[in-house]
Structure formats: C-alpha cells, structure tokens
Amino acid sequence: MNVIYARVSTDEQKKGYSIDGQISQCQKRYAGMGITDTTEYIDDGYSGEYIERPALDRLRADIKAKKISRIMFYDPDRMSRNLTVQLILADEIEKTGAEMLFVTGDYDASPEGKLFFSMKGAISAYEKAKIRQRTMDGKRGKATKGKLTFNDRPLGYDYDYEKCNYIINPLEAETIKLIYRMYLDDIVGTVALSIKLTAMGVKTKSGKNFSGGTVYRILKNEMYAGTKQAFKTYDKKISQYKRKKEKRDPSEWIPIEVPAIIPRAEWDAVQDKLAQNKILASRKAKHDYLIRGMVVCGHCGYAMIGTTSVKESNVYHYYTCSSKSVYKRPCEARLLRSDSYDNKVWDTLIKYAKDDIDFSQAQQNSNGIDTNKISKHISELKNRQAAITKWVADGTLDINIAGPQLQAIKKEIDAAQSIVKQERPKKIAFDRAEILSANTFNEKRKIILNLGCKFALTKDGIELVF
C-alpha cells in the first residue's frame, strides 16, 4: 500500500496551510514514480507536538501490521515538530522496511540524511518555541502598560475594547457587593452563602445559581478591590487532548489596575475571615476533647460541649455550657480552655491512683449532679409550651409560627429530662495500674469513658460527680 500522511494544526489552518495542497503535492510525486493508487491518512486540526493523533494512530497500526510499503509526507514537519516524535516514527517505519519519502527532499537511511533529518527536527522545535516566546512577550508588554490581554467576562464588569480594560456593570456590581457584605455580616461558609443567594434568586453572569466554589472564587479575587493579577496561571498541555491550569510563580504575575467594586479594607477583612474559616474547618474536625461527653457545667448541671475559636490564626478549644451557648439561658459559666481542663482531670486521676485514695469513697461522698436548676428549667419550658398551645387553640397565634417553636421546646425538655433521669452508676471501673501506665490519648480516653463518673467544671476547678 502506498500512503500519504497530511496534517495541519488549528493555528496553521488559520494561516491558510491546507491539507489539499499537501495531498496534491504528494500525489504528483507518486505519479512521477508511476504510482496512482494511494491511500490518505489525514489529521486536520492536530498539533504535531504529540504523537497521539487519530490518523497517525491508524497509520502506525498499519505500519506495524506491515500493510504499508511507502509513506509520503510533504515535509518532516508534517510528521511532527518534535524531534523525539520524528525519530520514534522514522524508527518505526524503518523497522518494517517501508520507505519514507518527502516532497521537499528525501532523507534516506544514510548518516548524512539522518543528521539532516535530526537537524531539521531540532530547528523546527526551536522555531516553535521562539514563536511562543514572541507571542508571550507581546502579551506581557501589553499587560505592563496596564491593559488586559483578554476579556474573561467576570461578574461585575463589562469590557471596554478600546481601552482594553473593564468598566463596572452597575447591576452586576451590586451582586458582588451583596456577596461581600453577606459574608462579612453573617457567620456562614461559602456553601451556605451560595444557598442563601439561590433562595434570594440571585444569579451568576450566565444566569446560573451560585455554587460554594463560585462564591469562594469571587471572595478571593483581588480584581474586585482594583487589582487584577495577570499571568497568574497558564495552560500546560499534558497530552494531545488535555490541558491543565498551572499556577505561575508570583514573581511572574503582572498587576493591572481595574475599577474597584469593593473598598480595599473590606476586601482585606474578607481575606482574613476566609483564612480563619479555613483554619477552623481543618482543625475543628481533628481536635480531640479528652472528657467530651463526660463533662457538665459546674453551675447549672447541663452538659458542656466542645467549641473552637480562632484568634490571629491561633486556634483555641473550649468547653462551653450548652444551656448558655445552645439554649441562650443565663449561666455564670465561662469558656474553659479544654487542654488545661483535660490535663487537670488527668492529673486528678493520677493523684487518686498514686496516693491510693479510695475512689469508691469519692463516689459515696458525691451528691450527683445538682438537678434542681435543671428541674426548674423543665417546669419553665412546660409553662411556655402550655401557653403557646393555648394561644394556638384560641386563635391568637398561627400554627405555622407556633409549630417550630413547640418543636424546639420539646427538644429542650427532652434534653433536660435525660440529664435529670440519668441513673447514678452502681459500679465504677477504677484501675490504678491502667491509669498509671496510660500514655496515649486513646488509652486515656478509654479509661475516662469506663470510669462511670462525670466532671463538673467551673472556672475554679473540677469536681467529680457520680
């Protein structure tokens, strides 16, 4: 089989290189050799940089299957602009004994031909790199003059083609301002914010609903504070069909001034909050509280729960009274640093173990959790429950408003009653040797869970309650 391989890239298509021209030139040369029956393999719109191309893939399979006796190219560039690819292909062809021909001149298997072939490949690779460099230099020159190199149609802006810069789209800018304001005012993450926007009917530039990711990118984008960083990323070609966005070194970025929608101070405040939320999200899940689930408020008897806060990028973990923090009832309890109280609890246990103090004696001396205040809360809640029910019955209050309130009250009553009803443990598992030999968090945590007591915390210290 006598074949012709022709290829143009998309760039070359624009410059008027044609597949037809290559084929007719090759056919002419074949005709001169008395060959008129030819088969064409055509890659129209494929870069020569990579070896994967649909027609070339078929051609190589046919070469391997020894179906081919002659292959004609217009010139070596058509095989590839990449020297390595050229050499691979030439090698594959030579191995099967097929003949490789070029309209622009044949480079046969002689040492001189091989050298020339290699040189030509090297030079075409060099040219291509040079062209890319020149295009980049042009774009960089434009950017350093304060002009945008392309319009990426961001929300909040229109494009002024004469000045090559953005102009504020007043309506879209309001959406940007709203997103920044909501993020600063509400204590919500970007996903929750996107859900709120969707509920409000606010849409993206293309009329879609906001996602958490879109909101995050808008909040992170310095462009809205008036500085667009150009040349921040580039498309890295990783194969014939795939490209990947890669970040450039910040030294290569070029700042371009654009009209600001958000004051710089507000933008900075949002960046701080984003950074804090990120730290919070990553550490919140990981933190272990030693006495979690076994700790009660020394003032009101309600359970204490773990909570986290970030100050100047330091993360602090606390135990907080759930009656105060969840149900918003007055309680003297303060935020108590969990690491310090975890240590105090453990030191207390070590003291019991070392001094050979009778742990069951401590149990007998304990009065249990003081449930008086909790019982008082329960009766308050029940009164409230009865009042709301009455208002619904006599039509003063709409059931749609009362329903969620009644549900919340019921939940609170259940939580409080479960504390009051808790039975005091009959047996305690205090193992001296086990406590003295425990080293890891998990070993200690297991002992705490088995102990059968709770720890009542106040700012003044710890009391063991059974």
Ligand SMILES: [Zn+2]
């Ligand atoms: Zn409390």
